[in-house]
Amino acid sequence: MIHIVIPVFNRKEYTKACLVSLQAQTNQSFKVIIVDDGSTDGTEEMLRNEFPEVVVLKGDGGLFWTAGVNMGIRHALKEGAELVMTMNNDVLVDSEMIAQMYRWHKEKPKALLGALELDASNNQPIFGGERLNWKTNTIEHLLQVLPENERKGLHPVTHLPGRSLLIPRVVFDTIGVLDQERFPHYIADYDYTHTARRAGFELFVNYDAKILTYPEESGERQIRSSKTFKNYYKHLFDIKGGGNLRDFTRFTLKNCPPPYVPYHLANGYARRLLGYFLK
Structure with missing residues (x-):
């Protein structure tokens, strides 16, 4: 069952x-x-x-x-x-x-x-x-x-x-x-x-x-629905933010093969910092 x-x-x-x-x-x-x-x-x-x-x-x-x-x-x-x-x-x-x-x-x-x-x-x-x-x-x-x-x-x-x-x-x-x-x-x-x-x-x-x-x-769609500084902050740092930088960093360090970590982090940070305004 x-x-x-x-x-x-x-x-x-x-x-x-x-x-x-x-x-x-x-x-x-x-x-x-x-x-x-x-x-x-x-x-x-x-x-x-x-x-x-x-x-x-x-x-x-x-x-x-x-x-x-x-x-x-x-x-x-x-x-x-x-x-x-x-x-x-x-x-x-x-x-x-x-x-x-x-x-x-x-x-x-x-x-x-x-x-x-x-x-x-x-x-x-x-x-x-x-x-x-x-x-x-x-x-x-x-x-x-x-x-x-x-x-x-x-x-x-x-x-x-x-x-x-x-x-x-x-x-x-x-x-x-x-x-x-x-x-x-x-x-x-x-x-x-x-x-x-x-x-x-x-x-x-x-x-x-x-x-x-x-x-x-979804919580992240709600955060993105109104492009404000407050919502941008939530996107990057709130526990329900889809672009949460802390969670992304932890995920990368735990799962990414070591040789690719620097590029994956740099690329991911850029997508989260800038992507909020593009979607």
């Missing part, structure tokens, strides 16, 4: 829609664990009244994404989980997603599997995996190179986001849980999957497992 871990803080409408989409799965062999980090919008009451089957763990309001996910993962592992999926609450799940994850897990039982991401507003693909080349500091976006007739099955990648990430227990037994000390919010999923890959685990995007997301609702 897959244990699905979803950290939440308010935005109960998204959480409800996510859970309703999970109720519509053709394969119901899963258990949902919500980590509610101090929501004040009625999330707790909604979960209790409308989704009594969901396990709810309570945070103190200071967990952020990574610690919340880790709390749910540890609970799942204590229950004997062999498969854990991390998921964001602003995700809608295609009715075949769980079934397709089980299907391909059987083919690659030790691999980490991500999902094909569609824009909830128009059903168009917006994320299909990436391959990072440390030497050239470039990222190949699979959706830009894969013909439409090849957008099925598994495709290897170098890292994966945590929005709907299937992780076998053997991965946790080998490398532990996510690094919440270095990466309390952003980049923790990319760091974890890079770490897993170095430990010998394969990573794939499962193009047969689909999710729908709201890209304009």
Whole structure:
């Protein structure tokens, strides 16, 4: 059984829609664990009244994404989980997603599997995996190179986001849980999957497992929506800033091969300092 871990803080409408989409799965062999980090919008009451089957763990309001996910993962592992999926609450799940994850897990039982991401507003693909080349500091976006007739099955990648990430227990037994000390919010999923890959685990995007997301609702998109000095500061230094310089530096020093560190840092700093005004 897959244990699905979803950290939440308010935005109960998204959480409800996510859970309703999970109720519509053709394969119901899963258990949902919500980590509610101090929501004040009625999330707790909604979960209790409308989704009594969901396990709810309570945070103190200071967990952020990574610690919340880790709390749910540890609970799942204590229950004997062999498969854990991390998921964001602003995700809608295609009715075949769980079934397709089980299907391909059987083919690659030790691999980490991500999902094909569609824009909830128009059903168009917006994320299909990436391959990072440390030497050239470039990222190949699979959706830009894969013909439409090849957008099925598994495709290897170098890292994966945590929005709907299937992780076998053997991965946790080998490398532990996510690094919440270095990466309390952003980049923790990319760091974890890079770490897993170095430990010998394969990573794939499962193009047969689909999710729908709201890209304009992300915290970083909100920060970029109004170009102010305050938001620029948040972009570079806030714990939820997508261009957080501290997290990027830690990520590079931990994951980048040593010969390429100086160039990767210099290039990454430039992109974060200047890219805010270009997007």
